[in-house]
Amino acid sequence: MLETVPPGPRRVDSLPQPYLLFLGDIVEPAYAKTAFGLRDWAGERCVGEFACPGATVSTGLRNLTPAQAHAAGARAMVIGVANPGGQIPAAWQPALLQALEAGLDLIGGMHARLEAIAPLRAAAARLGRRLIDVRRPPPALAVASGRRRSGMRLLTVGTDCALGKKYTALALARELRGLGVDADFRATGQTGILIAGEGIAVDAVVADFAAGAAELLAPDAAPDHWDVIEGQGSLFHPAYAGVSLALLHGSQPDVIVLCHEAGRETVLGHPDYPLPNIEEAIELNLRLGRRTNPRIRCAGVSLNTARLDPARAERLLAEESARLGCPVADPMRGGEPFRRLVQACLA
């Protein structure tokens, strides 16, 4: 265990905004998930899009040069592309340099770090611009204190990775705000951080500080304020369960929502690992979460039914809700089941 705390302020910095979304030179829409996510969840903070010659993918936002975007209020250009390998092609450099010259900071969430590219580093230093890698944790994290904090907290947890914990948290935070509740989405992964404009990539934090990062991310707040925290991984995942437990302990959630994908039976990429059933996943999260918040409860289930037709999805949500005795909704489909889930969170 690391006994010493590095010096310095401990807070989560906000990203420069609004954004210009950069689409690189891609022709495959699947690689633009980050840009689409920003358009869908942070549209009011996206002034437009920009791409290299030859790109065919568009978010539908207006096309602006970096200079036009800066004039329209943009303060950063975000790399909205997540291509396989997470590299930044040399072909993008003229566009990235153009953004720096136009007065925009650059924000990346890919594996490759902007700072590792010498021409960008030189231009940023010359122009006084910032190169921000959102995966890089803040420098002054502390180990978790375990101290109970004021305010309400909700954490999305899952039976597995990549089945809707981020989207569920975003949808819940949006719905709560729509009801007049003072709620913040708290991002724990790179896409969430770009959407929220701040956050900590908990999985990129040194293990000893992971729970402490979750404490920092959802600090003391007003008694009726809700932090809606993006979950990571799963307590049942053979590689990432430690991250999930650190996030559960550090978040100290009052409420969890269990996320699952209809029909998924094994851990993504680990076919030898069957997923737990929903009841078991809820019970284990509650048992372990009780350690730092004895009042923890499960409000219901977020079921990803994207692969089902609407009628089949509706039937499944109703069946699962009756079987489990709690609200079961697909936030992407919304409707009455989702409203019941939100009410159960507030209950």
Place this chain on the structure above:
Amino acid sequence: MLETVPPGPRRVDSLPQPYLLFLGDIVEPAYAKTAFGLRDWAGERCVGEFACPGATVSTGLRNLTPAQAHAAGARAMVIGVANPGGQIPAAWQPALLQALEAGLDLIGGMHARLEAIAPLRAAAARLGRRLIDVRRPPPALAVASGRRRSGMRLLTVGTDCALGKKYTALALARELRGLGVDADFRATGQTGILIAGEGIAVDAVVADFAAGAAELLAPDAAPDHWDVIEGQGSLFHPAYAGVSLALLHGSQPDVIVLCHEAGRETVLGHPDYPLPNIEEAIELNLRLGRRTNPRIRCAGVSLNTARLDPARAERLLAEESARLGCPVADPMRGGEPFRRLVQACLA
């Protein structure tokens, strides 16, 4: 979750040995725990000790200059001191430079990094010597695969931090080797790494790679080979439980030994957190450990009775063994209870 694996070889490097133990300028024996631990557990790899003028603490090993130690076979000088704050005082620099000049590498396990001290860095570069910070994880860790590995594994787990998981693992490995069993102690913290001569400080690894580090640390082995893995933290610790779960999942232990200190009732430094009882701690470790090794079992309990007199300790070990229905021993006291615990591990 980090989807990309950094390039490079994946293995645990061994430290240069034998060691010369450096005691700084200390006059307080409690700060020399690292040197005493090396003398007690790796004495055959310690050629002597060296200190600054004015130091009064000794390990009892012969006093050698770095040049004499090098002539006697030493290949590195280890900073055997852990003073509060983990800093390296300027007063030590002449001695550290003397070791580099004499042909010894320098090994540190403190918070302060040897490489951060410019004169040491310059001298090491000039002389072709290495500055090794054992807390620094290897550069090419992968996320855990969850794949079952050949060979047997034992992990010490605990109700809390700092109550004997490392000493229990060291004692078990020594006893197993004494019985002719092919056993290796696998270090997961800085002191353990210095003793073993290799290992990974799992708590210093980026959270996504912590379980992967445990997999790397205890790789495939012969069916009758035992890895005895040093545990870290506790599943019940509000700051470090994520590290403990990653280590449990990645270790895939066949056998756990639960470590506890007699009389400790709350988490060290967290008086609001009561410790779990022994049965609960065993049950939760088995339940979660079963995820990556369905054959996991608990061989017994290691009870730290250092604060009790011998008669009271003997009585308590017997009482707890009867109550729990399994071997309960204090490895530091050895004797019949410890032999029974070792036999239960092998059973």
